Amino acid sequence: MNAAVTAEVVGRAGVITVNRPDALNALTYDVVRTIAQQFDTWRDDQHVHGVVITGAGDRAFAAGADITELQRKRVPEMTDTGMQHWMTAIRESPLPSIAAVSGFALGGGFELALACDIRIATPASKFGFPETGLGIIPGAGGTQLLSRYAGVSVANYHVLTGALMSAERAHQLGLVSELHEPAALRDAAIALVETMAGRGPLALRLAKRAIRASSDTSLAAGLEIELLAQAALFGTEERDEGLAAFIGKRQPDF
Ligand code: CO8
Numbered sequence: 001m002n003a004a005v006t007a008e009v010v011g012r013a014g015v016i017t018v019n020r021p022d023a024l025n026a027l028t029y030d031v032v033r034t035i036a037q038q039f040d041t042w043r044d045d046q047h048v049h050g051v052v053i054t055g056a057g058d059r060a061f062a063a064g065a066d067i068t069e070l071q072r073k074r075v076p077e078m079t080d081t082g083m084q085h086w087m088t089a090i091r092e093s094p095l096p097s098i099a100a101v102s103g104f105a106l107g108g109g110f111e112l113a114l115a116c117d118i119r120i121a122t123p124a125s126k127f128g129f130p131e132t133g134l135g136i137i138p139g140a141g142g143t144q145l146l147s148r149y150a151g152v153s154v155a156n157y158h159v160l161t162g163a164l165m166s167a168e169r170a171h172q173l174g175l176v177s178e179l180h181e182p183a184a185l186r187d188a189a190i191a192l193v194e195t196m197a198g199r200g201p202l203a204l205r206l207a208k209r210a211i212r213a214s215s216d217t218s219l220a221a222g223l224e225i226e227l228l229a230q231a232a233l234f235g236t237e238e239r240d241e242g243l244a245a246f247i248g249k250r251q252p253d254f
Contacts, residue, residue: 002034007041012049013193014042014095015186017056024063025055027108029082031066032140035112036086039093049201050193051093053116054100055109058182061101062109064130065140083108083140091115091141092212094205096196100189101125101167102182111138114145117208118192120178122185125167127175129159148215150175200238200254206230 001007004020016038018025035053042048055061065083090097090112099105099113101121106128113119113127129138129146137143138159147155150173158165170176180188196204206229213222233239238254245252 001038002028002030004028004031005034005038007038009048010190011194012047012197013190014038014045014048014051015190016051016053018053018062019056021055021057021059023066024060024104025057025109026064026066027062027083027112028066028069032083032086032108032112036089039090039095039097043093043095048095049197050096050098052098052100052186052189052193053112054186054189055102058102058122060104060106060109061099061125062106062112063104064107064109067134070136078139087111087115087140094208096193096204096208098189098192100185101127101176102185104128107131107138107142108140111140111142111145114141114149114175119170119176120180120185120189120192121167121170121176122182123167123179124182125170125176126164127158127167127170128162128164130162132159133162145215149173198251198254200233200242200252202236202238203233203242206233 006017006019008015016035018031020026039051042051097116099116099119101113101119102125104126105113107130110127110129129142131137143155143159157163167176167179171179178188210226210229213225241254242252
C-alpha cells in the first residue's frame with residue numbers, strides 16, 4: 001500500500017483516504033493505481049458494500065494530478081493509458097462508490113470524483129479543470145465524463161476557461177447529490193453506503209451496470225442491458241425475498 005493512501009473498513013463501508021495534505025492531496029500515478037487496486041481487493045469482500053473516497057484535511061479532496069510528476073513525463077509515457085485506465089477501473093468496479101469532497105477537487109481530483117457513482121461535498125468545495133492553463137488537458141476522463149454528466153456547454157466553459165465551479169453550482173447541476181458541513185461529510189458518505197447495504201446486493205451491481213450503459217452505449221443497447229439485467233434478477237433468491245418482504249410487511253433480509 002502506498003503511504004499516501006489509507007484504507008479502512010467502517011461498518012459496511014470501505015473508506016479510502018488520500019493522505020498528502022501538504023500537497024493538497026495531489027494524485028501521483030501510484031496513488032491512483034493504489035486506489036484502484038483497493039477497489040479490487042474489496043470487490044469480493046462480503047463485509048464491504050460500498051467505497052468512500054475522501055482527502056485528508058478540509059482544504060482539498062485532491063488538487064489535481066501531481067504537477068511535479070507530470071513535469072517528468074513526455075509523449076511516450078503519456079501514450080500509455082495509465083491514469084485513465086485506473087480511473088476507468090474505479091468507475092467500472094461493481095462496488096458503489098462515493099466521493100466525499102471537502103475543499104478543492106481540481107484536474108485529476110475532479111476526474112477521480114467523477115469516476116465515483118455519487119459525489120457529496122461541503123458548501124465551500126470547489127471543482128475545476130485548470131489544465132488548459134498548464135498547456136495540457138484533462139486526460140483521465142474529465143472531458144468525456146463532465147460532458148456526459150453535466151452537458152457539453154458546461155464542460156466547454158470549465159475546461160476552456162479554467163473557471164472554478166462552486167459546490168452550489170455543482171449541486172444545481174446534479175454533479176453533487178448532497179451538501180454537508182466538513183465535520184459531518186465523512187459520516188454522511190458512510191451513511192449512504194449503509195443505506196445501500198440494506199438493499200439487494202445483486203440489484204445494486206446490475207443497476208450500476210445498466211446506468212453506466214447510458215453513458216457508454218446507444219439507447220437501444222442500454223435498454224437491452226437493462227432488460228437482460230432485470231430478467232436475470234427475476235431468477236434470484238434476492239428478488240423472492242425482496243418481494244415477499246414487501247407483501248409480508250417486514251424488512252427484507254438479503
Ligand atoms: N501538484 C503538486 N503539488 C501541488 C498541487 C498539484 N496539483 N496542488 C497544490 N500543490 C502543492 C503546492 O505546490 C504547495 O506546495 P508547497 O507548500 O511545497 O509550496 C501546496 O500544495 C499548497 O498549495 P498552494 O500553496 O498553491 O495553496 P493555495 O491555497 O495558495 O492554492 C490551489 C490552492 C489554487 C489549489 C493551488 O495549489 C493550485 O492551483 N494547485 C494546482 C491545481 C492544478 O492545476 N491542478 C491540475 C493539475 S494537472 C492534472 O490534474 C492533470 C490530470 C490529467 C492527468 C492524466 C494523465 C493521463
